[in-house]
Amino acid sequence: MSNSLNRRNWIKSSALMAGGLAFLSGTVGKLSAMPAKVKAVAPFKRVTDQTAILSAPPGPMKARLLANENPFGPSAAAKKALTDAIDTGYQYPFQQLGDLVKKICDYEGVTRDNVLCDSGSTPLLLAAAMYYSKGGKEIITGDPSYDDLPSHAQLFEGKWVKVPLTADYKLDLDAMEAKITDNTGLVYICNPNNPTATVLDTEKLKAFCERVSKKVTVFIDEAYIDYMPDVKAATMIGCVKAGNNVIVARTFSKLYGFAGLRLGYIIAQPDTVDKLSIYTPGAFNISATTIAAAIAGYREEDFLKDALAKTLASKEYLYSVLKAEGYEYIPSSTNFVMFPLKMDGKQFVQEMMKRGVGIRNWKFNGKDWCRVSIGRMDEMQAFAEAFKQLS
Numbered sequence: 334m335s336n337s338l339n340r341r342n343w344i345k346s347s348a349l350m351a352g353g354l355a356f357l358s359g360t361v362g363k364l365s366a367m368p369a370k371v372k373a374v375a376p377f378k379r380v381t382d383q384t385a386i387l388s389a390p391p392g393p394m395k396a397r398l399l400a401n402e403n404p405f406g407p408s409a410a411a412k413k414a415l416t417d418a419i420d421t422g423y424q425y426p427f428q429q430l431g432d433l434v435k436k437i438c439d440y441e442g443v444t445r446d447n448v449l450c451d452s453g454s455t456p457l458l459l460a461a462a463m464y465y466s467k468g469g470k471e472i473i474t475g476d477p478s479y480d481d482l483p484s485h486a487q488l489f490e491g492k493w494v495k496v497p498l499t500a501d502y503k504l505d506l507d508a509m510e511a512k513i514t515d516n517t518g519l520v521y522i523c524n525p526n527n528p529t530a531t532v533l534d535t536e537k538l539k540a541f542c543e544r545v546s547k548k549v550t551v552f553i554d555e556a557y558i559d560y561m562p563d564v565k566a567a568t569m570i571g572c573v574k575a576g577n578n579v580i581v582a583r584t585f586s587k588l589y590g591f592a593g594l595r596l597g598y599i600i601a602q603p604d605t606v607d608k609l610s611i612y613t614p615g616a617f618n619i620s621a622t623t624i625a626a627a628i629a630g631y632r633e634e635d636f637l638k639d640a641l642a643k644t645l646a647s648k649e650y651l652y653s654v655l656k657a658e659g660y661e662y663i664p665s666s667t668n669f670v671m672f673p674l675k676m677d678g679k680q681f682v683q684e685m686m687k688r689g690v691g692i693r694n695w696k697f698n699g700k701d702w703c704r705v706s707i708g709r710m711d712e713m714q715a716f717a718e719a720f721k722q723l724s
């Protein structure tokens with residue numbers, strides 16, 4: 334089994350204690366040893382609230398543009414592998430996970446000790462939230478940015494330090510660095526940033542990672558990095574390979590079109606992987622069918638290129654609609670676009686939903702903003718039709 338994880342390593346990579354059901358009791362035991370300040374599960378509830386509107390929309394949904402999914406995926410090869418894997422669905426996918434991890438390691442030039450897989454990146458963000466907030470530590474983030482990790486950290490012992498974005502809606506690295514204290518547990522960088530779709534200068538971010546990671550762990554959430562024209566040039570995985578105290582999170586939920594299939598991973602130093610492994614069952618969360626689909630779809634360049642090209646075409650169309658209606662927008666490096674509204678954000682969401690179009694709103698810099706995910710062309714046309722009635 335040189336090319337795949339043996340069972341022992343698989344269990345280790347899943348953060349499980351050796352020996353059968355010790356898995357559950359061990360994990361639960363460790364979790365119950367966690368700080369006892371968990372007050373609620375508000376972020377999960379929030380997701381439920383968001384999906385509630387979809388489970389009971391006021392009318393037929395014409396465009397689902399609220400969760401930054403990729404409607405062009407998963408690829409045909411991934412779908413076939415997924416259905417083929419059903420027959421062996423009674424087996425734990427030990428070997429298959431090993432094969433997937435090997436693919437990731439070979440492509441990225443890391444070793445399996447650097448990788449921790451899970452059912453999406455969400456459980457890994459949660460693991461980091463729990464670990465790095467211990468003892469009342471501060472989590473530094475941009476504002477607005479993806480709030481899953483810091484909002485969970487707050488439910489444990491963490492303190493959320495929010496740093497406003499720069500005038501061009503990018504994360505303000507200098508201001509974030511200036512906020513680091515002896516009590517900082519983690520700096521969380523979402524690059525490209527959700528919800529503003531802005532991306533940082535690669536060299537500046539690299540220098541930041543090298544410098545700041547000497548003081549504190551830097552978490553780079555690269556959920557949308559696959560939308561960059563040169564992913565290898567933009568990723569901070571090189572900082573991990575250079576030995577820095579940096580964690581890079583990746584997900585199959587976006588360009589791969591696996592949001593409902595659930596697969597993500599982090600690449601980090603082996604001791605970081607070991608520490609975070611305590612806070613999640615890791616690979617035991619992932620289904621055999623999803624792993625099979627991911628093996629078939631990983632770095633399937635033709636599919637990825639095609640999905641990216643379709644996304645860009647839909648995005649150009651959206652830009653033209655916004656311009657024609659006299660709206661400004663933040664130029665986007667991702668599969669979503671943020672623009673300031675001329676009416677109340679909540680009301681706009683409701684009115685668009687009544688017209689079968691799901692989008693999301695934000696409030697920051699004293700303005701109401703809309704975030705539109707990029708969908709198929711017919712979805713963007715449905716957006717345009719509804720938007721013109723309200724703009």
Ligand SMILES: Cc1ncc(COP(=O)(O)O)c(C=O)c1O
Pocket residue numbers: 400401452453454455456479523527554556557583584585586592596597
């Ligand atoms: C920046 C960012 N990170 C992480 C996630 C979580 O993705 P998943 O758990 O599907 O991998 C999302 C989802 O939208 C996201 O926008």
